[in-house]
Amino acid sequence: VLRLPNLRQRKYHPYSLTDLYYFANLVKLIQFGIKKPFTEVIKANIGDAHAMGQRPITFLRQVVALCTYPNLLDSPSFPEDAKKRARRILQGCGGNSLGSYTASQGINCIREDVASYIERRDGGVPADPDNIYLTTGASDGISAILKILISGDGKSRTGVMIPIPQYPLYSAAISELDAIQVNYYLDEENCWALNVNELRRALNEAKAYCNPKVLCIINPGNPTGQVQSRKCIEDVIHFAWEEKLFLLADEVYQDNVYSEGCQFHSFKKILYEMGPEYYNNVELASFHSTSKGYMGECGYRGGYMEVINLHPEIKGQLVKLLSVRLCPPVSGQAAMDIVVNPPVPGEESYAQFIKEKESVLNNLAKKAKLTEDMFNKIPGVHCNPLQGAMYAFPRIFIPSKAIEEAKAHKMAPDMFYCMKLLEETGICVVPGSGFGQREGTYHFRMTILPPVEKLKILLEKVKDFHIKFLEKYA
Amino acid sequence: VLRLPNLRQRKYHPYSLTDLYYFANLVKLIQFGIKKPFTEVIKANIGDAHAMGQRPITFLRQVVALCTYPNLLDSPSFPEDAKKRARRILQGCGGNSLGSYTASQGINCIREDVASYIERRDGGVPADPDNIYLTTGASDGISAILKILISGDGKSRTGVMIPIPQYPLYSAAISELDAIQVNYYLDEENCWALNVNELRRALNEAKAYCNPKVLCIINPGNPTGQVQSRKCIEDVIHFAWEEKLFLLADEVYQDNVYSEGCQFHSFKKILYEMGPEYYNNVELASFHSTSKGYMGECGYRGGYMEVINLHPEIKGQLVKLLSVRLCPPVSGQAAMDIVVNPPVPGEESYAQFIKEKESVLNNLAKKAKLTEDMFNKIPGVHCNPLQGAMYAFPRIFIPSKAIEEAKAHKMAPDMFYCMKLLEETGICVVPGSGFGQREGTYHFRMTILPPVEKLKILLEKVKDFHIKFLEKYA
Numbered sequence: 001v002l003r004l005p006n007l008r009q010r011k012y013h014p015y016s017l018t019d020l021y022y023f024a025n026l027v028k029l030i031q032f033g034i035k036k037p038f039t040e041v042i043k044a045n046i047g048d049a050h051a052m053g054q055r056p057i058t059f060l061r062q063v064v065a066l067c068t069y070p071n072l073l074d075s076p077s078f079p080e081d082a083k084k085r086a087r088r089i090l091q092g093c094g095g096n097s098l099g100s101y102t103a104s105q106g107i108n109c110i111r112e113d114v115a116s117y118i119e120r121r122d123g124g125v126p127a128d129p130d131n132i133y134l135t136t137g138a139s140d141g142i143s144a145i146l147k148i149l150i151s152g153d154g155k156s157r158t159g160v161m162i163p164i165p166q167y168p169l170y171s172a173a174i175s176e177l178d179a180i181q182v183n184y185y186l187d188e189e190n191c192w193a194l195n196v197n198e199l200r201r202a203l204n205e206a207k208a209y210c211n212p213k214v215l216c217i218i219n220p221g222n223p224t225g226q227v228q229s230r231k232c233i234e235d236v237i238h239f240a241w242e243e244k245l246f247l248l249a250d251e252v253y254q255d256n257v258y259s260e261g262c263q264f265h266s267f268k269k270i271l272y273e274m275g276p277e278y279y280n281n282v283e284l285a286s287f288h289s290t291s292k293g294y295m296g297e298c299g300y301r302g303g304y305m306e307v308i309n310l311h312p313e314i315k316g317q318l319v320k321l322l323s324v325r326l327c328p329p330v331s332g333q334a335a336m337d338i339v340v341n342p343p344v345p346g347e348e349s350y351a352q353f354i355k356e357k358e359s360v361l362n363n364l365a366k367k368a369k370l371t372e373d374m375f376n377k378i379p380g381v382h383c384n385p386l387q388g389a390m391y392a393f394p395r396i397f398i399p400s401k402a403i404e405e406a407k408a409h410k411m412a413p414d415m416f417y418c419m420k421l422l423e424e425t426g427i428c429v430v431p432g433s434g435f436g437q438r439e440g441t442y443h444f445r446m447t448i449l450p451p452v453e454k455l456k457i458l459l460e461k462v463k464d465f466h467i468k469f470l471e472k473y474a
Numbered sequence: 475v476l477r478l479p480n481l482r483q484r485k486y487h488p489y490s491l492t493d494l495y496y497f498a499n500l501v502k503l504i505q506f507g508i509k510k511p512f513t514e515v516i517k518a519n520i521g522d523a524h525a526m527g528q529r530p531i532t533f534l535r536q537v538v539a540l541c542t543y544p545n546l547l548d549s550p551s552f553p554e555d556a557k558k559r560a561r562r563i564l565q566g567c568g569g570n571s572l573g574s575y576t577a578s579q580g581i582n583c584i585r586e587d588v589a590s591y592i593e594r595r596d597g598g599v600p601a602d603p604d605n606i607y608l609t610t611g612a613s614d615g616i617s618a619i620l621k622i623l624i625s626g627d628g629k630s631r632t633g634v635m636i637p638i639p640q641y642p643l644y645s646a647a648i649s650e651l652d653a654i655q656v657n658y659y660l661d662e663e664n665c666w667a668l669n670v671n672e673l674r675r676a677l678n679e680a681k682a683y684c685n686p687k688v689l690c691i692i693n694p695g696n697p698t699g700q701v702q703s704r705k706c707i708e709d710v711i712h713f714a715w716e717e718k719l720f721l722l723a724d725e726v727y728q729d730n731v732y733s734e735g736c737q738f739h740s741f742k743k744i745l746y747e748m749g750p751e752y753y754n755n756v757e758l759a760s761f762h763s764t765s766k767g768y769m770g771e772c773g774y775r776g777g778y779m780e781v782i783n784l785h786p787e788i789k790g791q792l793v794k795l796l797s798v799r800l801c802p803p804v805s806g807q808a809a810m811d812i813v814v815n816p817p818v819p820g821e822e823s824y825a826q827f828i829k830e831k832e833s834v835l836n837n838l839a840k841k842a843k844l845t846e847d848m849f850n851k852i853p854g855v856h857c858n859p860l861q862g863a864m865y866a867f868p869r870i871f872i873p874s875k876a877i878e879e880a881k882a883h884k885m886a887p888d889m890f891y892c893m894k895l896l897e898e899t900g901i902c903v904v905p906g907s908g909f910g911q912r913e914g915t916y917h918f919r920m921t922i923l924p925p926v927e928k929l930k931i932l933l934e935k936v937k938d939f940h941i942k943f944l945e946k947y948a
Contacts, residue, residue, distance in 0.1 A: 048575045051568025065543035068805075069535045075551075094525025099771040101522045136610060136775075139799060172798050297573040299804030301610075324646050325613060329803035330773030331542075 038426030049296025052449035104323035106134025117340035122269035141305035159212030165435035180210040192226035220388030255293035258365035302332030402473035512900030523770025526923035578797035580608025591814035596743035615779035633686035639909035654684040666700035694862030697919040729767035732839035776806030876947035
């Protein structure tokens with residue numbers, strides 16, 4: 001008889017990332033089941049650019065291929081600037097091979113390239129390669145830092161402040177580490193802005209039952225797509241300084257800013273510009289990734305984090321923790337190097353690189369506007385501007401009859417809505433309840449990654465579905 | 475002022491894997507410090523084949539390069555069998571790109587190849603792709619399974635039985651998960667054999683203070699290099715069946731068997747052959763990796779686990795847990811595919827592949843014998859036969875004067891010994907206390923990966939050092 005170990009109940013978020021796979025299974029069932037009123041499933045549920053047809057950036061793949069099979073370094077069909085980078089990366093590898101372990105913090109020369117990138121990005125604010133840690137995607141870095149910061153002993157549990165709506169990696173990690181999730185709500189009426197008064201409310205209430213130590217920010221926002229203003233970031237930093245909170249800045253969408261008048265400001269840069277009282281005291285970890293931006297290389301599981309003002313003792317613990325997984329995948333480290341060290345003017349590959357990069361980003365900007373406009377034409381749907389990132393998070397009106405039916409099926413109302421949408425149109429999106437939302441409001445997250453023509457059809461289908469849904473449950 | 479969050483003390487093993495990096499730092503210090511009596515540091519502390527000069531298997535790298543940069547599929551300089559495999563892998567990827575996320579369990583066609591490999595290896599014992607999980611190296615799989623099996627609630631904590639000496643990933647994971655490490659000792663006098671009476675002793679004693687649920691086996695052994703006999707595996711399985719223990723079989727060195735008369739038997743195969751009463755009831759997870767064998771592709775972080783008889787509810791939890799990290803690195807998945815699906819007779823690349831494979835394995839066999847013989851010629855050193863894996867774990871006599879001096883430095887005696895060895899010869903090995911050993915005995919672990927000529931010099935240096943050490947502390 002199979003025995004069921006008396007499992008500690010793992011309190012993953014009810015519709016966490018994992019539900020991508022429940023959805024995928026559902027999709028399989030649908031495909032092999034009875035005939036459905038659609039011919040194709042469109043997976044708009046996950047930020048998986050290449051799966052939606054985006055082409056890899058040629059230069060990145062050339063460099064990684066050269067590192068993988070160094071015989072190609074003699075091939076005339078690869079450009080010199082790619083070969084130069086590949087040689088440099090291989091020199092950083094034991095035995096000049098991607099197959100060797102690297103230091104658990106990552107290859108030195110790549111960490112140097114990351115530091116140079118950050119300095120360029122932040123207009124000269126210094127960055128120390130010793131503060132850079134290469135990671136297995138951003139998720140790995142976020143989990144590791146949370147693990148180190150959350151202490152389970154003593155009287156009160158650690159509180160971690162996260163935005164609502166949030167990317168569910170945070171709620172899953174907090175729950176797994178047995179910490180307390182402290183919600184602060186983004187202001188939907190005000191384009192999902194982060195308001196410091198709301199931070200203060202959340203913190204003060206939380207102090208009654210936990211010890212809040214960490215403040216997580218996602219900028220540009222996932223799933224909400226807002227881009228924070230400089231003023232807002234200053235306010236948040238001042239608040240973190242005042243309240244002695246460790247700042248976690250999830251900045252993986254830093255290259256994905258579309259709206260006019262919006263600009264990405266890194267927390268690191270603003271922190272520096274606020275002066276030494278802040279810059280020498282506020283603890284900050286910032287995360288980046290190969291998966292988003294214009295590269296979209298999710299499968300390489302590449303990323304880095306920059307951590308400043310970390311207490312040396314904790315830094316020792318962090319390095320120790322990271323070394324248990326030996327090292328991040330080395331081809332992911334190589335891919336990360338190209339994200340931070342792409343071709344520059346004067347190099348052979350520059351023209352093609354810029355063309356490919358701008359094509360991806362211009363397309364995303366176009367689709368962001370298109371999606372906002374189309375959603376706002378649907379009755380009972382409201383969508384804030386998609387200033388950045390790669391998702392729409394429209395608010396949807398769900399009639400009370402539909403809410404009742406959802407309850408009868410023991411489903412959250414927006415889950416019920418998304419399931420119906422999938423069954424009737426083949427479009428796969430994620431219910432807002434997977435990210436958190438103000439009670440009584442309903443949303444879903446949809447990527448803007450499908451090609452423009454497909455996205456238009458998709459949005460038309462959502463519109464038709466929504467109108468019929470309102471009629472049916474009126 | 476930098477604040478030190480009141481960290482839960484993380485009880486990693488005192489000389490865990492992480493000490494590789496302390497050693498590396500030490501090496502740096504030595505290199506930049508005063509002149510030392512050696513010109514080169516030899517890192518014999520970690521199973522990092524390519525870093526020690528082993529060449530990658532050409533076919534594996536060709537396939538991964540083709541997957542990375544599919545333009546190469548048109549190149550006449552790549553063989554057709556490599557192209558065929560690359561096309562198949564790319565067809566399993568979203569958008570035909572290594573840059574897409576895969577299912578968190580791994581790409582379907584690669585899991586099918588893994589299942590076929592296991593069936594061939596085990597003489598036809600069936601393997602189900604649905605029981606295969608691709609992982610980020612074997613460590614990731616082991617950590618995930620332990621996380622799922624260890625429950626922290628209730629009156630008694632979960633006990634996990636591990637061999638002593640052991641690979642310190644186990645002790646680190648057990649400690650981090652707040653479980654109880656239950657030591658069973660391998661029999662050094664009997665070539666590090668696993669004795670079921672010792673398992674029973676350990677289990678019975680442990681039952682007084684915890685709830686033992688998991689039994690970990692490393693075969694071929696790390697750091698001890700023994701290869702278990704068929705009889706021994708049968709005994710272990712019977713014991714696990716009797717005591718309702720979940721078996722974790724770390725079989726990453728399954729291709730690394732050298733001694734005559736020794737043969738690798740998988741736990742899965744023996745379990746099957748013991749009949750349905752065992753095969754339908756004993757829960758077993760087995761691990762494999764791209765990092766060891768003859769491929770030595772550590773940097774790709776590729777691996778798989780096969781889990782049988784897992785309760786469906788736990789399986790659901792496992793998939794959920796794995797999906798938090800989205801998916802294993804896709805180039806590592808591709809590398810794993812070639813480990814389990816290399817060229818076969820009749821294919822274009824077969825001859826070169828076999829030549830490369832046998833060269834690596836014959837060399838390792840030669841070095842295993844050489845190392846054993848050389849160590850056993852040193853007075854005060856005893857080394858069991860290196861039947862498999864890629865390490866020697868000699869027992870060393872440390873004079874009581876040296877033990878006293880180590881204590882004065884607050885060091886374990888074998889740590890003291892290894893530090894002296896490093897300082898005086900540039901040879902970096904890991905003290906036995908990092909793996910665990912019977913009290914009052916001392917060992918170190920040394921890889922046999924350096925090229926033969928270098929290995930000979932290294933062993934001569936160890937010999938000279940050891941003799942001087944004995945004299946100095948006589």
